[in-house]
Amino acid sequence: MSTVILLLVTGLGLGALYFLIASGLSLTYGLMRVLNFAHGIFLTVGGYASWWIAVRLPIGEPWRFLIALAGCMVVGAIVAAAVEVSLIRPLYRRHIEQVLVTVGLALAFTALVQGIFGPDPISYPAPGWTQGVTQLAGANIPNSRLLAIAVAAAVFLLLAAFLRFTRWGLIVRAGVENRSMVTALGIDVQRAFTLIFALGGVAAALAGALGALYFGNIDPQRGTATLIFAFIVIVIGGLGSFTGSVLAAVVVGLLQQFINYYSSVYWGFSAAGDLSVVLLLAVVLLWRPQGLLGRSVG
Amino acid sequence: MSAPTAIRTLLEVEDLHVHLGESHILQGVSFKVPAGGVTALLGRNGAGKTTTIKAILGLVGRSGSIRLSERELTRMPTHQIVRLGVGYVPEEREIFSELSVAENLKLAERDKKPRYDLVFELFPELQQRRAQAAGSLSGGQQQMVAIARALLNENQIILVDEPTKGLSPLMVTNAASALKRAAQAATLLLVEQNLQVARTLAEKVVVLDQGRVAYTGDVAELMADPALARRYLGVGGH
Numbered sequence: 342m343s344t345v346i347l348l349l350v351t352g353l354g355l356g357a358l359y360f361l362i363a364s365g366l367s368l369t370y371g372l373m374r375v376l377n378f379a380h381g382i383f384l385t386v387g388g389y390a391s392w393w394i395a396v397r398l399p400i401g402e403p404w405r406f407l408i409a410l411a412g413c414m415v416v417g418a419i420v421a422a423a424v425e426v427s428l429i430r431p432l433y434r435r436h437i438e439q440v441l442v443t444v445g446l447a448l449a450f451t452a453l454v455q456g457i458f459g460p461d462p463i464s465y466p467a468p469g470w471t472q473g474v475t476q477l478a479g480a481n482i483p484n485s486r487l488l489a490i491a492v493a494a495a496v497f498l499l500l501a502a503f504l505r506f507t508r509w510g511l512i513v514r515a516g517v518e519n520r521s522m523v524t525a526l527g528i529d530v531q532r533a534f535t536l537i538f539a540l541g542g543v544a545a546a547l548a549g550a551l552g553a554l555y556f557g558n559i560d561p562q563r564g565t566a567t568l569i570f571a572f573i574v575i576v577i578g579g580l581g582s583f584t585g586s587v588l589a590a591v592v593v594g595l596l597q598q599f600i601n602y603y604s605s606v607y608w609g610f611s612a613a614g615d616l617s618v619v620l621l622l623a624v625v626l627l628w629r630p631q632g633l634l635g636r637s638v639g
Numbered sequence: 640m641s642a643p644t645a646i647r648t649l650l651e652v653e654d655l656h657v658h659l660g661e662s663h664i665l666q667g668v669s670f671k672v673p674a675g676g677v678t679a680l681l682g683r684n685g686a687g688k689t690t691t692i693k694a695i696l697g698l699v700g701r702s703g704s705i706r707l708s709e710r711e712l713t714r715m716p717t718h719q720i721v722r723l724g725v726g727y728v729p730e731e732r733e734i735f736s737e738l739s740v741a742e743n744l745k746l747a748e749r750d751k752k753p754r755y756d757l758v759f760e761l762f763p764e765l766q767q768r769r770a771q772a773a774g775s776l777s778g779g780q781q782q783m784v785a786i787a788r789a790l791l792n793e794n795q796i797i798l799v800d801e802p803t804k805g806l807s808p809l810m811v812t813n814a815a816s817a818l819k820r821a822a823q824a825a826t827l828l829l830v831e832q833n834l835q836v837a838r839t840l841a842e843k844v845v846v847l848d849q850g851r852v853a854y855t856g857d858v859a860e861l862m863a864d865p866a867l868a869r870r871y872l873g874v875g876g877h
Contacts, residue, residue, distance in 0.1 A: 508745075515735045515746050521698055522733040526747050526788065527721035 354486030356594025365541015371581025381564030387549025421542020579635020736774025
C-alpha cells in the first residue's frame with residue numbers, strides 16, 4: 342500500500358512538472374497556433390537562473406530558495422517575452438519557419454548553456470526541508486515532490502483565476518476560440534499573446550527550479566527532454582485546452598511512474614513508462630484525435 | 640431659399656484589389672459611402688460583398704486605398720481600424736460560443752461608457768440571458784449578440800454583413816428594427832441578400848458583380864428598373 346501511495350504522489354509530482362511546462366505551451370498554441378519547440382529553454386533558464394542566484398546569495402534558507410525562485414520567474418518571463426518579440430512575432434502565420442527557428446533556438450541555447458556551464462549536470466543547493474521526507478499512510482514521500490505538487494496547484498489556480506476573472510483572461514479565452522473576431526472588436530491580440538508567452542515562461546522556469554529539486558541537479562538537456570513529454574501532454578489533453586493539459590499531465594505523470602516502477606520490478610525494464618506514454622498518445626489520437634478536452638475541427 | 644447641404648463622404652474605397660489564393664476576388668472596387676444613413680452593398684453570391692467588408696477591416700490582404708474620414712486604413716492593423724470607430728456584425732455572427740452573453744458584450748466594450756441601456760432596450764432578452772453560454776442561444780439570439788456588440792460603442796460606421804441570413808421571419812423584422820435604430824447613431828454599410836430588408840433600410844446602393852462595381856445610386860432607382868435589378872441581383876425588383 343505504501344508503495345502505491347509513494348508512486349501516486351511521485352507520479353503527481355512528475356505530472357506537476359509536466360503541467361508547469363505544458364500550460365504555457367498549450368495556451369500559446371490555443372491563442373496563436375504557435376507550436377514553440379524552444380519552450381524547453383525556459384525550463385533550462387529557470388533551473389540555471391535559480392541555481393545561479395542561490396549559490397551567490399549569502400543568506401540562509403528558506404529565503405535563499407524563495408528569492409532564487411522569484412528570480413528565476415522574472416528571468417523566465419523576460420527571456421520568453423524576448424523570444425516572442427524577436428523571433429516568433431516576425432514569423433507569425435509562417436508555421437514552417439516558426440518550427441525551424443524554434444527548433445534551432447532550442448539546439449543553439451542548449452549548446453550555449455553547455456559552453457558556459459559545461460555539459461554535465463550540476464548539483465543543486467536544495468534547501469534542507471526539500472531533501473527530507475514526509476510520512477503519508479506509511480509511505481515516505483520526498484518533500485520535493487510535495488512542493489512540486491503544491492506549486493503546480495497554486496499556478497493552476499492562479500492561471501485559472503487569471504483566465505476566468507481578468508479582461509486579459511477573457512481576451513485569451515475568446516482568442517482561443519476565434520482570434521480574428523477578437524481583433525475585429527478592436528483588441529490587440531498580439532499584446533495578449535506576448536503576455537501569455539511571458540506567463541508560460543514563468544511557469545516553465547518554475548518547472549526548471551522545481552525539477553532541479555526533484556532530480557537534485559540542473560542539466561543543460563533537461564528542457565528539451567521534458568519538452569517531449571509536455572508536447573505529448575498537450576496533444577493528449579487537446580491542443581489549446583488549458584484544463585485538458587492539467588488532466589493529461591496528471592495521467593501521463595501517474596502512468597509513467599507506475600509503469601516504470603512495476604516493469605522495473607517484474608521485468609527489469611525501467612523505460613516501459615516512457616513507452617507507455619507514447620502508446621497512450623497513439624491510442625488517444627486514434628480514439629479522439631482532438632485530445633481529451635480539445636474541440637474537434639470541422 | 641437655403642443652398643443644399645453638401646453630403647460628406649465618410650468612407651471612400653478606391654481601386655481595391657483582393658487576391659485569395661489564385662483567385663482575384665476584388666478587381667479594382669471603388670465606391671463612396673456618405674455620412675449618415677444606410678448604404679447597401681448588394682450583388683449575387685460570390686460577387687465579393689463579404690470580401691469587401693473584410694478588406695475594409697483588414698481581415699484579408701488587400702491593395703488600393705480605403706479612407707475613413709480622410710484617414711487611410713490600408714496600412715493599419717485591424718484593431719486600430721476598429722478603434723477609429725468601426726463596428727462589425729459578421730456574416731456568420733462569430734459570437735464566442737464558450738463565453739457567456741455578458742462576457743461577449745464585455746469583450747466588445749471600447750468606450751468608457753458602453754451603451755448597455757440602448758442594447759438592452761433593443762434586446763431585453765439579452766439582459767435576461769446574461770449568464771447563459773452564447774453557444775446555447777438560438778440563431779436569432781446569437782444575431783442579437785452580434786448586433787449588440789456593434790451597438791455598445793460610439794461608431795462612425797458599422798459594417799453589417801448579412802444580418803438576416805438564416806433567421807425566422809419574426810427575427811428578420813426584429814433585426815431590421817434594431818438596424819434602423821443603429822442607423823440613427825452611425826452610418827451603416829449593409830450587405831443584405833434579403834432585398835425587402837435592404838429596400839426598407841437603405842437609401843444608397845452599391846452593386847458588385849464579379850468583383851467589380853456594377854452600379855451605384857439610389858436603392859429606389861435600382862428597384863424601379865426591373866431589367867437592371869434582374870441583371871445584377873437576379874430578381875425582378877418589385
